């Protein structure tokens with residue numbers, strides 16, 4: 001593997017760093033200032049960050065050689081994933097690496113705020129043996145309202161159960177079965193949960209939709225005895241409104257590990273309150289979690305550069321498992337073939353997944369087909385990550401459909417391209433590990449796909465195959481296989497030739513001059 005340049009701009013565990021050093025030329029620059037990052041990012045093929053480095057649109061624009069961004073942690077809200085996707089840069093994270101650390105920190109925050117542990121310790125350090133001001137609350141028998149029941153939320157639920165808490169949750173993307181398994185009552189509206197909970201704990205990502213999810217209205221709905229715990233992201237809560245309700249003692253307290261702007265200013269008003277416990281984004285800061293996230297990300301980045309499947313892609317719209325890989329390759333090749341026999345502006349590309357395949361695969365194949373289709377036009381700038389965004393930019397509508405209908409083969413892919421001049425379609429299958437084209441423009445064929453093909457639309461006449469063979473022979477082009485598809489004797493037909501070497505324009509011109517040849521396309525897959 002070529003030794004690419006990799007920049008690590010936040011602190012990561014040594015084990016992960018050493019793993020990366022085995023394969024890359026690593027520059028370890030934790031705490032790299034923004035201006036310097038902008039100046040040097042153009043030199044690197046890979047970037048590894050945690051939550052401190054802000055990988056903005058501006059950074060990505062300067063990252064001319066960047067192929068992958070690895071996030072040693074879960075939240076990718078510090079990365080402009082949309083821009084990375086447009087530029088075809090893969091974003092990888094380490095979602096399960098710090099689940100336990102964040103869960104345990106959440107439990108720690110719940111206990112700390114309930115028993116005022118930091119406040120008591122602070123007075124003790126000042127020599128004050130203060131007992132009467134620190135009457136706390138028990139978790140036992142209380143209702144914990146989880147907002148987000150993913151990895152961390154689920155682990156918090158399990159631990160809360162051992163404290164004999166009642167656990168309720170709001171997560172519109174979680175199935176009732178999963179909640180049942182966890183013995184958690186699933187709520188379908190956030191406000192009902194807020195009104196009932198004694199503790200509200202946030203475990204969801206920060207996105208445009210979830211920003212300020214807990215605003216003034218929600219905070220004022222909380223019980224006066226309730227606590228808010230936030231070990232997810234600061235931006236989920238309206239911090240000014242939170243300060244007001246805490247100051248006016250409208251809620252019992254808040255324990256926060258994360259803030260709208262990090263690091264917080266020393267004059268942040270939250271620091272003046274005594275009904276809060278604040279930690280400086282320590283949720284993932286355990287030896288164990290840091291080792292795990294650094295290694296998970298390092299291994300995935302290495303896999304990526306080796307051309308292997310990655311485990312934790314954030315912006316790859318296709319999940320490639322070994323059993324569907326042959327169909328991913330087929331989809332890409334059919335897309336490529338289609339592009340090279342198209343001579344009119346494309347408007348809509350329909351991808352039909354047929355037969356057993358329609359039931360077998362869960363992932364979309366669209367990005368693979370579209371990558372193949374756009375590659376002959378855009379070259380290497382298009383990849384699986386940005387293919388769909390590029391199609392959208394070009395106003396090419398993509399429709400993916402599944403049908404149980406099958407042709408001769410149990411599974412196949414059919415592509416139908418609507419252009420300004422009409423419809424072009426191709427279909428294919430994978431049989432015994434070989435990609436085969438089954439039809440072009442409704443002419444039935446069955447031919448293994450190879451690197452070089454010639455596709456000649458012609459009128460079915462005696463001697464035409466010989467004439468094509470003569471032109472190719474004269475130009476020293478060997479025919480490895482061929483097939484003719486026709487619907488009626490003497491009418492329109494298609495001839496597909498698998499050839500061993502590329503052909504140039506001169507040969508194509510000679511072929512086009514043969515009588516009864518209507519059009520000839522050279523296809524390179």
Ligand SMILES: NC(=O)c1ccc[n+]([C@@H]2O[C@H](COP(=O)([O-])OP(=O)(O)OC[C@H]3O[C@@H](n4cnc5c(N)ncnc54)[C@H](O)[C@@H]3O)[C@@H](O)[C@H]2O)c1
Pocket residue numbers: 074075076095098099102147148149150151152153170171172173174203204205206209210231232233257258281282283284285
């Ligand atoms: N403080 C820390 O150091 C620390 C550590 C790890 C993770 N985190 C944060 O915690 C978040 C959760 O991590 P995770 O591993 O559990 O992620 P996850 O993806 O497993 O779970 C997130 C859950 O939130 C749910 N969700 C999404 N939008 C929602 C909405 N509008 N309302 C309710 N639920 C919604 C999702 O369905 C999902 O189940 C991360 O995104 C990250 O920002 C913080």
Ligand SMILES: O=C(O)[C@H](O)COP(=O)(O)O
Pocket residue numbers: 050051052072073074075076098281283284285
């Ligand atoms: O999203 C995460 O993984 C956590 O917030 C951890 O962030 P950190 O890697 O900066 O500690």
